[in-house]
Amino acid sequence: MQTKGQETRNHILKESRRLFTLQGFHNTSISEIIAATGVKKGNLYYHFPSKEELGLAVLLDVQHEFFDILEHSMVGDNAVERILHSCNSIMVLMEETDFVGGCLFGNTALEMTDLSSRFGKVVREVFSHWIQLIEQELRQDVGSNGNGKTLSPETLAIAVVAILEGGIMLSRVYQDKKSLEACIRAIEGLIRI
Amino acid sequence: MQTKGQETRNHILKESRRLFTLQGFHNTSISEIIAATGVKKGNLYYHFPSKEELGLAVLLDVQHEFFDILEHSMVGDNAVERILHSCNSIMVLMEETDFVGGCLFGNTALEMTDLSSRFGKVVREVFSHWIQLIEQELRQDVGSNGNGKTLSPETLAIAVVAILEGGIMLSRVYQDKKSLEACIRAIEGLIRI
Numbered sequence: 001m002q003t004k005g006q007e008t009r010n011h012i013l014k015e016s017r018r019l020f021t022l023q024g025f026h027n028t029s030i031s032e033i034i035a036a037t038g039v040k041k042g043n044l045y046y047h048f049p050s051k052e053e054l055g056l057a058v059l060l061d062v063q064h065e066f067f068d069i070l071e072h073s074m075v076g077d078n079a080v081e082r083i084l085h086s087c088n089s090i091m092v093l094m095e096e097t098d099f100v101g102g103c104l105f106g107n108t109a110l111e112m113t114d115l116s117s118r119f120g121k122v123v124r125e126v127f128s129h130w131i132q133l134i135e136q137e138l139r140q141d142v143g144s145n146g147n148g149k150t151l152s153p154e155t156l157a158i159a160v161v162a163i164l165e166g167g168i169m170l171s172r173v174y175q176d177k178k179s180l181e182a183c184i185r186a187i188e189g190l191i192r193i
Numbered sequence: 194m195q196t197k198g199q200e201t202r203n204h205i206l207k208e209s210r211r212l213f214t215l216q217g218f219h220n221t222s223i224s225e226i227i228a229a230t231g232v233k234k235g236n237l238y239y240h241f242p243s244k245e246e247l248g249l250a251v252l253l254d255v256q257h258e259f260f261d262i263l264e265h266s267m268v269g270d271n272a273v274e275r276i277l278h279s280c281n282s283i284m285v286l287m288e289e290t291d292f293v294g295g296c297l298f299g300n301t302a303l304e305m306t307d308l309s310s311r312f313g314k315v316v317r318e319v320f321s322h323w324i325q326l327i328e329q330e331l332r333q334d335v336g337s338n339g340n341g342k343t344l345s346p347e348t349l350a351i352a353v354v355a356i357l358e359g360g361i362m363l364s365r366v367y368q369d370k371k372s373l374e375a376c377i378r379a380i381e382g383l384i385r386i
Binding site: 024026027102106107109110111120123124127150151154155156158159161162163164165166167169170172173174178179182183185186189190 | 366
């Protein structure tokens, strides 16, 4: 069971995530977070001493949730099926928000990586871990993939994550799922036996 | 020959582009642009009545330059070669800036699309035109590509742009060219005969 303090902390995290994802980090003010959460300023600063600490806590929270969903979605008889299942679970996540906001890690990568080494570190960890998970899957089936003959599992894994991030971006730009769907079909073409 | 006014306008555009690409639009203040350009506030507002107008003018300037480079780089004996050449010209552009900043359209897409319909419109135009150029190339060789049998030229074109944008993002995150190189090899795998 959550204490009142944990409940407040989580409430601030979820509302801040929504605002950061939608508007970006720099473009979201502490006043907006206070207005959205209804939490008093002193209480907010008790849980998160600065906006940067809050931003980092949101990233770590999303990181935890994302890998939980990703790893649970990697089910199927072979690597290709497991990877495609995980891509489809990302499609479901994006559809739930109507492609508004997109991927918080991608957004943060583009908004902040050059500016803040602490944010950059989390974003690098997320992408490295994600690429690794896919690479491990592909390594099991190496050689049996059409492109596995000429492209290494690492190259294919980097490309899978890149296509998904690019696809999420395009679906956000056009506000429809067509782009991300096309990208997932291309991933299938890239890794299919 | 440029008039003094055109020179000033261009100088403001180039410096603002550098700052917006590096720091994002919201995170760059008019004061920073004034400091970076050495142009007086009144003169800046004479050329660009608002920060939004300046942001739009920068996007249109980059759009023009980007398609000029892209279309000139589409050389080669067949569609695959022409597309790969254009990918490599993007790699050169990114290397020139050491992958700091990345793609202004991608950054703007993630920072602004939900917020400003005028910025969103330019970003959508850029991606649509880019996808179209690649789709036209692939349409000439349709059926001869490995994935051309199962994936339409449109699907492949969307995926090529998505991989490049994702690859630019990852290369920016890791500050090295490995990710974008891997992505270009994957594009080759995806569209090669």
